[in-house]
Amino acid sequence: MAVLQLREALRAAMWEEMERDPNVFLIGEEVAEYNGAYKVSQGMLDHFGAKRVIDSPISEAGFSGLGVGAAMMGLRPIIEFMTWNFSMVAADQILSNAARIRYMSGGQYSIPIVFRGPNGSAGQLGATHSNSFEFFYANVPGLKVVSISNPDDAKGLLKSAIRDEDPVLFMESEVMYGMKGEVSDHPDYLIPIGKARVGREGKHVTIVTWNKAYWTVMAAAEELAKMGYEAEVIDLRTIRPMDIPTVLQSVRKTNRCVVVDESNPLASIASEVAYRIQAEGFDHLDAPVLRVTNKDVPAPYAKNLIELWVPTVDEIVKACKAVMYAN
């Protein structure tokens, strides 16, 4: 065990997997000479050389498609998006190509590719730079979507993602890169994709969340504890495939659930979690499932507005009290 920043945990995962398999390479904007826009890939160019740590022009569609093509030839590309917002420029390569070539080729081709980068809001970045894309990509069969909340999961899940035979979209967060935590240094530390984690045990209400919203939820859970309510917090970690059994197990205990999702509400991951709970756990519910999401508008720039745009501690506490019929 070592205490690492989240960015260091990601780097350790890439580093170890690149040492292990010469077919793994990293490409993206500023990943090499600049050592990463957020310093995730610091030192990797020096260690692995320019053949395997590659600076790309600002051509997301180009280098994403290049990655898919390289994967068809047996390489295992790691594509870094400076943020997931910019993956929209490359969406066709991910949706039409990465996700569907195995299927369209009747299983002849594997696309063992990882697309990774920070996701979601990070302060006053405005309408185009603040979005979460779990809901968008998780809708697509052929893709797997991971969205992490801490350094240990970052490492264990990124290693699994790199070794996966299918495309994995790996979502981080700018504001968590400096977060420190204990991380396994076992060379085969692999957290299975598709397993949720119970981050806090409790018996009064289940809160389902992922990525940095997890930390807002944990703060809300502390507030609730002060009022005498113990929340059970589930970090989904993987959005597709989604670990609904772990959610249901908790709901069977608490009979109440709130989903906290840092994206817009319509057709969101929160909607899906709520649907699955009512479909598979209806008899265990003592209250409707509620969700706390971003406000249903584009991200505003102004400081006072962006702070209210994302799920807040107050809103989460309020929703939990509502499903507990507490006041």
Next chain:
Amino acid sequence: MNGVSGVYCPDLDHLQLKPGFMAKKNQETGHTAVGQTNGTAPASAYDSIDHLIDLAPIEDNDHRELGLSDEAVCDMYRNMMLQRRFEERAAQAYGRQRIGGFLHLYNGQEAISAAVRHVLRIGEDQVITAYRDHGLGLALGMTPNGCMAELFGRIDGYSRGKGGSMHFFDKKNGMCGGHGIVGGQIPLGAGIAFGLKYKGTDNVCLAFMGDGAAQQGAVHEAANLAGLYDLPVVFIVENNIYGMGTAVDRSSATLELYKRGEAYGMHCGLINGMDVLQVYKQLKQHVEWARKGEPSFVEIRTYRYRGHSMSDPQKYRTKEEMENRQNQDPIIRLKLYLENKGLATPEEIDAWDEEINQVALESVNFAENSPFPPVETMWEDVYVQQDYPFIN
């Protein structure tokens, strides 16, 4: 379609570019490349950008011969100074955390926007650019107060605090935005030109991008559309040598970015962006072509003095390189011109500078005193419909 005969590409020999205009990737293939010029190879490619990108020549321009009045040249100076001072105040306010998120400064590139101010028919012609948009906004006539309030995220900002630094919009003056997705604004530039043409006007659109943005697919699609539909647009690459920390020879397979216009049947132009009269002269020609439905692809070589944004350690360039370019500062250049031509005395210029300094200071005051946007404004401006049923 413009026939190839209509294509104007400056001849490289005529420009006397030093060797070193080939991208660095060609080093391996044996082309004369960065760091191999005249046997005086610098230790690294970053020792001097002169070996990387040469500035186009500046002619011995006289503003009257270019059709500019004395007052117009003085205005160019004052406007460049306003841009510079405004951004210096913005940087300070960022340090005091009055401004958040990204702040991309235009310092060093002001000759481009100041020339645009006099080339265009403000209010009729249109401009679209990326996030490095303060200079063009102020040049088009956006007020320093409204701009600073937007940077502060206050209700009196041009976008009521919703846009911030990256998204300056001012419909009245033809400022079609400040855009954040690199290259994404360029198809809009073609579309704005399409709209201007469709409505039967002879107005034009200038569509700005960076050297980094020139590598985006959307740029190439838009350029082809403009060539195909004869759109009244001038695509302008503000080549400041770097896209974040990546020098242009590491992002582009070839370094003559302006020549891309050739592929799309349009006029090409290479301009030295450190001299406002030179920019004015050449840009004017491209705008005249655009008014006749002949689009252009123009590269203006310039330099940004500040980091990419406010948190850039700038390890990718040297102090000498910076000083070299700052020695060609367009504002100082024009100041000397004004004095030499007897258009203004040093005392007069000092008085302008002081006045502009006050204007910039006052904009900070104005922004400080402007209220934060009321919470309910968050749900405004998403749709025209006032009672749109948002989901909670």
